[in-house]
Every structure is written in C-alpha cells, then in structure tokens.
Amino acid sequence: MLLTTYDFVIVGGGTAGLVLASRLSEDPTQRILVLEAGTDLSEDISIKTPGLYHSLKNTEADWGFRSQPQRHLKGRTLDLNQGRGLGGSSSINAQVFAPPTWKSLDTWDSVLGNRGWNRNSLKEYYARAFTFPLVDQEFETVLGVDGWTKSTQRGNGPIQLSLAGDAKHPIRKAWADTFRAKGMYMGSNPLCDVSDDSAMIGSFSCLSSIDPVSKTRSYATSAYLKTDALLHPVKDRPNLLILPGASVEKILFDGVDAKRATAVQYKHNGKTLTASPAKEIILAAGALQSPKILELSGIGIREILVKHGIELVKDLPVGENLQDHLVCGVSFEAVDHLETLDDIARQEPLAVSKAMEEYNSNKTGTGPLTHIGMHTYAFLPIMTEPDSRDAIRARAYYEIAKRSALNPKEPSAAYLSGTGQVLHPVDPDSDSPVKPVPGKFITLSILPSQPLSRGSVHIGSSDPSVAPIIDPNYLSNPIDAEIMAQQMLYLEDIANSPPLSSLLKHPLRRRDPASHITNMEEAKRFAETTSVSMWHYTGTCAMLPEEAGGVVSHELKVYGVEGLRVVDSSAVPLISTANIQSTVYAFAEKAADLIKQEYGLK
Incomplete structure (x- = not known):
C-alpha cells in the first residue's frame, strides 16, 4: 500500500x-x-555470508568514502567504509558484537550532562536488541566462557x-x-553483567551478530524487518513504507523566529519530491551523512554555510567532534596444524571452492565462511610503564580521560585476535609484503x-551529490599516540605468554618484518604507517548540552528548531570502548521509546 501522508519520516534505512x-x-x-x-x-x-x-x-x-590526508599518519588517506542500502553499516560490518564498559555509559550522564543516559537506563535496551546464545555448561571451559551460564541479562x-x-578452536581456551x-580474565559475559565494574577488565570470547542456526549475518534488515509476533513480516505492515533509491537532499523549514522542520526534499527515479510528516522528521543517515544533510538544510557552523551560499537556520557545531577507532595489528606465524583463514586470504582456488561448497551444501552452514576468524577479545589498561607518564597526565584534561587512560581498573585499549594474516598499508620504502604470504598466522591487534583526537566532516x-569532506584527524592528540604505542609493545608479551604461545612458532616470526617493534619510537612509526579505520564513526551531531558544543538534546532534538531529531551514531556523544554496533542498536531502541512516550504511542 502506497502511503501519501505520514506521521514520521525517517531519513536513512540503516542500523x-x-x-x-x-x-x-x-x-x-x-x-x-x-x-x-x-x-x-x-x-x-x-551480505548473508559472514566470511565474505x-x-x-x-x-x-558501500558509500566508499575516503579521508583527507592524515597529517599524523604519514599523510595517508584512509578508506572510510559506510553501508549504503537497507541495514546500512550493519550489512557490511565485521559482525563483532562487543559491548562498551558500563562505566563509560555512566559518563554520558554524570560527566557529559545527558540526563537519563547511563547504564541503568540503557541496560534494558541492550537486552532488547539481541538474543544471547545458549551455552552448555559442559562446553564453557573449551569455549573460554567460564561463568557465562550464570549471567542474567541474556536479552530476547x-x-x-x-x-x-x-567451538573447539584452541585459540578460545588458550586466550x-x-x-x-x-x-x-572476565568471569562473566560483559554484555550481561551491568553491576560488576571489575568485569570490564580482562579477556572474553567474542560474540558475533551471526545467527547460530542459519550461520548467516544477523543485522538490521534481516532482524528488525522479519516476521513479528503476529506472523506478519514487519516490512509488509500497511502503515510502513520503506523507499529505497531515495536520496535525501535537504530538510525544509517554516517559520521566521521559531523554525520548524516541515518536509524532506529527496530525489527518486530522477524526480525531486518532498515528504511532509505530521509529527516529526528523524535523521538517521549516520555519522558521515547526517551532518551533511543538516548543513545542506541550513543547520551548522555559520562560516561554512555562508561559504557555500546556504541560508542559516541555526548556528550549531554540526560535523565537529568526529571520533573513530584506529586499529593496528601484528601477524605472528602459527604452528602448522592450526586452522586459520590464510588460504582464503590468499584466494587459493581449491580452498575457496571447498569453503563455498561446504557453506552452501548444508542448510545450517559450516566451515571457514561461517565466521571471520575473530574469536577473542580483551579490555586492558596500560600494561607497561609509559615513557612520558607525566606528559600524558598533564594532557589528560578530559575527566573521562583521567578516569580511563591512566586507571589500571579501566581499559585504555581493546585487544583482539584473528586466526589469519591481516593485510595492512605498508611503507613504500620498506620491504613489507603487500599481498598475502605463505604460511599460517595469528594476528594480535589493538x-x-x-581516543581523544577529534576530527570533522563537512x-x-x-550540491547534495558531492561527498562530504572527512578529516578524522587521527592521532592529533599526543595522548592517543602514546597509548597506542604502549599497547603495541605489549603485543609481544601476549604472544610469548603460555598457553597462547604454544599456538605460535618460536622464535616469533612475523608476516611483516617492520612489525618487529622493540621501543616506543618503532611502535609509533609502525602505527602511523599501518593503522586503519575500524569504521566506528561517532559524535558529529553530539548529544550534549548546547553550551558544551552539543547539536541535539538528551531527547535527541536538534537545538533551535522543532520537529527534528537525530538518532544514529552521530548523536552518540562518546565513542564506545570497542565496536559500536551494539551501542547503536541500544541507542535507537531507547530513542524509539522516548518518541513513543512523547506522543503516547503503543
């Protein structure tokens, strides 16, 4: 049924x-x-097959964005991937479902001033978004998840x-x-235990948004548009119209003093159209696109809008405060009998053919394409004494940084393992390999x-068809470079620690000779040369008090206008401890409740 009038217009069919x-x-x-x-x-x-x-x-x-040259990454430009299509980035991400620390969520309220956004208010929304896998107690030790059966917040x-x-891969138990x-070691599932802050330091087995039965990607499209409790597909509800191929150009406003968002202008099948909701417009185009749409609509930094001849509706720091995670890793050669994904990485015809046949021949899916090789995680503080601790402390001017960067009870980095070699950018003047090399590898990454570095997107x-200018400004804050280098140095200690060390060849052999780092300067140089984005873009339409540089209120309403909210990772005020997909789901679940409560909806 084609609707002609609407209560809500949602800009973006992503996560x-x-x-x-x-x-x-x-x-x-x-x-x-x-x-x-x-x-x-x-x-x-x-999209369906996890390993692809x-x-x-x-x-x-994929929108296929690129960053501006990064001054602190040897002038490199980085791929900034963002999902384009139903499901958004949940349709192309690595399917890692790692939680934030509960303390970091508390800072949204206690430090950043977002009333009602803390662990106690968000825990039910995390649980509302996912269903936790059942684990037989007898397999807990093999899986490296001792104590998870005692967790209470399993979600539905x-x-x-x-x-x-x-499930029997030896890296789980060894880690x-x-x-x-x-x-x-974390004795409980970090997604479940919201009361024990000590549970947020240590190692854990990595959960993935991969259906345990079908072995396919579980993401916003397959999960939230599936059949509901009444056995009707959500996407077929007569009161819901999802319109693919609709490129939003801008939001239109009425009023002289009190501006109200009245319509969305978009292009579809070559025609310029508008949609006018009775209640409000909800912008959910993501951290790299929502700022662009606001600026094209007249909401943003005055000087930028004037430069492009756009009439100012509201002067707000739209597009500032961009946050993202860098990731950097070292691939160590593994023992010959270990199962890895290296033959798939090398695109060996026999291995690829066998993997595809194995995945497709069984309805439940088996083999190397049912996962991406990322089985384990750890949240750790700085594990070695910083070379310039006084300088780090002096620069930690954010309260959150003081609480996390130097606190031995809070993580300053997430560590992860991957069963296979990882290709990374290389110094063109080095002998580093560009393509996959022979052998089997375990990659340890941080x-x-x-991160305290802040970038921008403007x-x-x-012209709405022109891509935004994205400058993440990675490692511009020297604290980030110090912490990253310190954590990189600890990878060697982990690789040499039993029983994980028994899965590696000794003396340690590295895929890339340049990854043999022994001091802070070498660690910094390797990070600057090889780090890439984790696609965890947040904060560009930050939920903060307006006087603190916010774009939206704690109700996610854009300051200075009516009838317009932002609900996506751009409104998340502080980047998550690790991967952000779990947080975006919980964020949107809570936002839906806020909207329902305001309008008295079911």
Whole structure:
C-alpha cells in the first residue's frame, strides 16, 4: 500500500533507521516513511555470508568514502567504509558484537550532562536488541566462557548472537587461560553483567551478530524487518513504507523566529519530491551523512554555510567532534596444524571452492565462511610503564580521560585476535609484503578505547551529490599516540605468554618484518604507517548540552528548531570502548521509546 501522508519520516534505512521503523510502526495508527539512498541487498550472498564481508568494500553496498590526508599518519588517506542500502553499516560490518564498559555509559550522564543516559537506563535496551546464545555448561571451559551460564541479562531481541566458528578452536581456551594466568580474565559475559565494574577488565570470547542456526549475518534488515509476533513480516505492515533509491537532499523549514522542520526534499527515479510528516522528521543517515544533510538544510557552523551560499537556520557545531577507532595489528606465524583463514586470504582456488561448497551444501552452514576468524577479545589498561607518564597526565584534561587512560581498573585499549594474516598499508620504502604470504598466522591487534583526537566532516559543496569532506584527524592528540604505542609493545608479551604461545612458532616470526617493534619510537612509526579505520564513526551531531558544543538534546532534538531529531551514531556523544554496533542498536531502541512516550504511542 502506497502511503501519501505520514506521521514520521525517517531519513536513512540503516542500523538505527530500521530499528526506529520497526518500533514506531508497532502502533498501527502511525504512518512511517523510510527514505534510503541505497537499495535492498538482503538477498546478496556476500551480505548473508559472514566470511565474505571483506568483498563488500567499495561495492554498491558501500558509500566508499575516503579521508583527507592524515597529517599524523604519514599523510595517508584512509578508506572510510559506510553501508549504503537497507541495514546500512550493519550489512557490511565485521559482525563483532562487543559491548562498551558500563562505566563509560555512566559518563554520558554524570560527566557529559545527558540526563537519563547511563547504564541503568540503557541496560534494558541492550537486552532488547539481541538474543544471547545458549551455552552448555559442559562446553564453557573449551569455549573460554567460564561463568557465562550464570549471567542474567541474556536479552530476547531480534539480533541473533553466536560464538561463531569452530567451538573447539584452541585459540578460545588458550586466550582465556593466558589472561587467567595474568589475573585478567572476565568471569562473566560483559554484555550481561551491568553491576560488576571489575568485569570490564580482562579477556572474553567474542560474540558475533551471526545467527547460530542459519550461520548467516544477523543485522538490521534481516532482524528488525522479519516476521513479528503476529506472523506478519514487519516490512509488509500497511502503515510502513520503506523507499529505497531515495536520496535525501535537504530538510525544509517554516517559520521566521521559531523554525520548524516541515518536509524532506529527496530525489527518486530522477524526480525531486518532498515528504511532509505530521509529527516529526528523524535523521538517521549516520555519522558521515547526517551532518551533511543538516548543513545542506541550513543547520551548522555559520562560516561554512555562508561559504557555500546556504541560508542559516541555526548556528550549531554540526560535523565537529568526529571520533573513530584506529586499529593496528601484528601477524605472528602459527604452528602448522592450526586452522586459520590464510588460504582464503590468499584466494587459493581449491580452498575457496571447498569453503563455498561446504557453506552452501548444508542448510545450517559450516566451515571457514561461517565466521571471520575473530574469536577473542580483551579490555586492558596500560600494561607497561609509559615513557612520558607525566606528559600524558598533564594532557589528560578530559575527566573521562583521567578516569580511563591512566586507571589500571579501566581499559585504555581493546585487544583482539584473528586466526589469519591481516593485510595492512605498508611503507613504500620498506620491504613489507603487500599481498598475502605463505604460511599460517595469528594476528594480535589493538585499538585505543577512548581516543581523544577529534576530527570533522563537512560539506565541500552545496550540491547534495558531492561527498562530504572527512578529516578524522587521527592521532592529533599526543595522548592517543602514546597509548597506542604502549599497547603495541605489549603485543609481544601476549604472544610469548603460555598457553597462547604454544599456538605460535618460536622464535616469533612475523608476516611483516617492520612489525618487529622493540621501543616506543618503532611502535609509533609502525602505527602511523599501518593503522586503519575500524569504521566506528561517532559524535558529529553530539548529544550534549548546547553550551558544551552539543547539536541535539538528551531527547535527541536538534537545538533551535522543532520537529527534528537525530538518532544514529552521530548523536552518540562518546565513542564506545570497542565496536559500536551494539551501542547503536541500544541507542535507537531507547530513542524509539522516548518518541513513543512523547506522543503516547503503543
């Protein structure tokens, strides 16, 4: 049924947008329109198959953005991938479902001034988004998840989680036992235990948004548009219209003093159209696109809008405060008998053919394409004494940085393992290998949890078809470079620690000779040369008090205008401890409730 009038217009059918569409359309009296620039790629085998996610980069499923040259990364430009199509980035991400620390969520309220946004208010929304996999107690030790059966918050939401891949892969138990010996093992599932802050330091097995039964990607499209409790597909609700191929150009406003968002202007099938909601417009285009749409609409920094001849509606720091995680890793050669994904990485015809046949021949899916090789994680503080501790302390001017960067009870980095070699950018003047090399590898990587560097994303033209100018400004804050280097140095200690060390060849052999780092300067140089984005963009339309540089209030309403909210990762005020997809789902779930409560909806 084609709707002609709407209560809500949602700009963006990505992760947050489809959560909102599903929840708001639960009330049959409400008419919902979702405008999505991309298409419905839910039947694409590359999206469905977990192990093929790398093949989605720079395809029609990806906006394919590039950063500005990064001054602190040797002038490199980085790929900044963002999902384009129904499901947004949840359709192309690495399917890692790592939680934030609960203390970091508390800072949204206590430090950043967002009333009602803390662990106590958000824990139910995390649980509402996912269903935690059942684990037989007898297999807990093998899986490296001792104590998880005692967890209470298992969730019953649409996203289906699993401990993807071979449950008996030795890296799970080896990782758990290695950190257990160091006194840093998480005894419970970090998604479940919201009361024990000590549970947020140490190692844990990595959950993935991969359906444990079908072995396919579980994401916003497959989960939130699936059949509801009444056995009706959500996407077929008569009060919900999802319109792919609709490129939003700008938001239109009425009023002289009190501005109200009245319509969305978009292009569809070559025609310029408008959609006018009775209640409000919800912007959910993501951290790299929502700022662009606001600026094209007249909401942003005055000087930028004047430069491009755009009439000012409201002067706000739109596009500032861009945050992202860098990741840097070292691939160590593994023992010959270990199962890895290296033959797939090398695209060996026999291995690829066998993997595809194995995955497709069984309805439940088996083999190397059922996962991405990422089985384990750890949240750790700085593990070695910093070379310039006084300088770090002096520069830690944010209260959050003081609490996390130097606190031995809070993580300053997330560590992860991957069963296979990782290709990274290389110094053109080095002998570093560009392509996959022979052998089997385990890659140990780190990402700084709470980077202090801040970047920006702004329009470079008043033409809506022109991509935004994105400058993440990575490692511009010297604290980030110090912490990253310190954590990189600790990778060697982990690789040499038993029983994990028994899975590696000794003396340690590295895929890239340049990754043999022994001091801070070498660690910094390697990070500057090889680090890449984790695609965890947040903060560009930050939920903060207006006087503190916020764009939206704690109700997610854009300051200075009526009828307009932002609900996506751009409004998340502080980057998560690790991967952000779990936080975006919870964020959108809570936003849906805020909207329902305001309008008295079911």
